Amino acid sequence: MPELPEVETIARGLARRVTGDVVESVWLGQKKGPLKSPASEIAAILEHSRIAAVHRMGKHIVFDLEQDHVAGAPSPAKGRGRNRKTKNSEAPSTQALSEAQAKAGRSARPTNTKAQWIVHLGMTGRLQVCEPQTEVEKHTHAILRLSSGRELRFVDPRRFGRLSVARAADFDAGGIEPLEIDRDHFLALFRGRKTPIKSALLNQKLLRGVGNIYADESLFRAGIRPRRRASTLTREQLGKLLVSVKEVLQEAIALGGSSISDYVDADGEEGFFQLQHRVYGREGEPCLVCKTAVKRVVIAGRSSHYCPKCQK
DNA sequence: ACTATTTCCTGGATGC
DNA sequence: TGCATCCAGGAAATAG
Numbered sequence: 139m140p141e142l143p144e145v146e147t148i149a150r151g152l153a154r155r156v157t158g159d160v161v162e163s164v165w166l167g168q169k170k171g172p173l174k175s176p177a178s179e180i181a182a183i184l185e186h187s188r189i190a191a192v193h194r195m196g197k198h199i200v201f202d203l204e205q206d207h208v209a210g211a212p213s214p215a216k217g218r219g220r221n222r223k224t225k226n227s228e229a230p231s232t233q234a235l236s237e238a239q240a241k242a243g244r245s246a247r248p249t250n251t252k253a254q255w256i257v258h259l260g261m262t263g264r265l266q267v268c269e270p271q272t273e274v275e276k277h278t279h280a281i282l283r284l285s286s287g288r289e290l291r292f293v294d295p296r297r298f299g300r301l302s303v304a305r306a307a308d309f310d311a312g313g314i315e316p317l318e319i320d321r322d323h324f325l326a327l328f329r330g331r332k333t334p335i336k337s338a339l340l341n342q343k344l345l346r347g348v349g350n351i352y353a354d355e356s357l358f359r360a361g362i363r364p365r366r367r368a369s370t371l372t373r374e375q376l377g378k379l380l381v382s383v384k385e386v387l388q389e390a391i392a393l394g395g396s397s398i399s400d401y402v403d404a405d406g407e408e409g410f411f412q413l414q415h416r417v418y419g420r421e422g423e424p425c426l427v428c429k430t431a432v433k434r435v436v437i438a439g440r441s442s443h444y445c446p447k448c449q450k
Numbered sequence: 451a452c453t454a455t456t457t458c459c460t461g462g463a464t465g466c
Numbered sequence: 467t468g469c470a471t472c473c474a475g476g477a478a479a480t481a482g
Contacts, residue, residue: 139475171459197476261475262460277460296459298476333453342477350475438454440475 140259142316142347143390146194148265152201152290153192155267160188160285161203167279171297183253183303184282190252195311196346199265201255202307252307260298266291313346316383324380328368335371335379336364337438348383351418352390354443356383358417363449364442365435389414417443 140148161184166177173180187203194200257265270289274281280292280301292301302309314323327344328335338344339353348356357364359382362375371379393414416426421434425445434443 141476258476260459260477294459295461296475298459300477331452337453340476439456441473 139261139349139351140263141197141349141352142194142387143352143394145197145199145259145347146391147394148259149192149194149199152199152265152267156189156284156290157191158189159288161185161282161290162285163283165281165283166301169279169297172279172292172294172299172301174300174302179305180255180301180303183305184255187253194347195309196313196315196342197258197349198309198311199257199259200309200311201257203253203255205251205253207249207251254304254307254309256300256302256304256309257292258300260294260296260300262296263292263294263299266293311346312342313344316345316347317387319345319380321377321380325373325376328371328376331368333368334365334437335362335368336440336442338368339383340438340440345383347387350440350442351415352383352386354418355386355416358444358449359386361449363446364437364444366450417445419443 164181164184166173166181168177183203187205189201190204191202192199193202257263259265267288267290270283270287272289274291275293277295277297278291278293279297279299282290284290292299314327319327328338331338333341336353336357339348339356340350354364356379360375360379362371362379417432420432421443422431424430425432425448428445428447430445430447432443433446434441436442
C-alpha cells in the first residue's frame with residue numbers, strides 16, 4: 139500500500155517522465171469512487187494544460203498544471219449549449235470529455251492559469267505511463283492523452299484511490315510533512331491526546347504520509363508499544379519516535395519504498411524496503427533484536443505488529 | 451473538540 | 467474443483 143516513501147518514489151518517477159508534457163484530452167470512467175471532483179471539472183482543468191511539475195504532499199501525488207491563454211484565441215470546441223456532460227463510452231479510447239473544458243476555455247481568463255491535479259492511490263492505485271496501443275487494463279478509471287504521444291493512466295481495482303483538482307493550485311493535504319517537522323512541533327501534535335500513539339501517527343490531519351507499515355516500523359525502532367496512549371509518552375520517548383519516523387521514511391525512500399502488495403512505481407520497478415521490515419507482517423517470527431515472537435494486535439481496525447519485549 | 455466505529459471496494463487466500 | 471467467506475487498509479462518514 140503506497141505510503142509516503144512509495145508515493146515519493148512514484149512522484150519522482152512521474153516527474154522525470156511527464157514534466158513539460160501537455161494533456162491533450164482526457165477520458166474518465168464513471169465508476170463510483172475514484173472521482174472526488176466532478177468529471178467535467180477534472181477534464182476542464184486537465185485538458186490543454188501543461189504539466190509544470192509533479193510532487194508529493196503526504197500520500198497525494200500533485201501535478202502542477204499551467205494553461206497558457208492567448209488573448210482572443212479561438213475555442214477548440216464547436217458544440218455549444220448542449221447539455222451532454224461527461225459521457226463515457228465503454229471503450230476508453232473512443233471518447234474524450236471536452237464539453238466543460240470547452241466552456242472554460244471560452245471564458246476570458248488571465249494568461250498562464252495555474253491549477254493542480256491531485257491523485258491519491260489509496261490501496262491499489264497505480265499511475266502508468268504507456269503507449270496508446272498498450273492494452274487498457276481492467277479497472278482503468280482515467281486516461282490522459284499527452285502531446286508526446288503517450289498516455290498517463292490511472293488504474294485502481296479496489297477504488298480506494300481518489301482523483302481531484304484544485305482550481306487555485308491551493309490543494310491542502312492536511313497535516314505536517316513528517317520529514318520537515320521539528321521536535322517541538324512534533325511534541326505539540328500529541329500533547330494531551332488519549333488515542334493510541336499508533337492511531338495518532340496514522341492521523342493525516344496531524345502528520346501526513348505515515349501509514350500502517352511505517353507507523354509500526356517507527357514504533358518498533360523507538361521502543362514504544364502501539365497501544366500506548368499518546369499523552370502518556372515522555373518528551374524523550376516522543377523525541378526518539380520522531381527520529382525513528384524520519385529514519386524509517388528516509389531509508390525507505392532510498393530503497394524505493396516497500397512493495398508488499400500492489401504497489402509498483404512509475405517505471406514498473408518494485409521497491410526493496412519490505413526486505414527491511416522488522417515487525418510489519420512478521421507475526422510469530424522472532425524479533426530481530428531479542429528473538430521474542432512478534433505480536434499482532436488490531437488497533438482501530440488496523441493490524442499492528444510489535445515486539446512485546448523491546449517495546450514498552 | 452476528540453475519539454471510536456463503520457463503510458467503501460476487489461482479488462487473493464483460506465476453508466469445507 | 468468449486469463455491470462461500472474472510473481479510474487487507476486510507477480516509478470519509480457516522481456515532482458517541
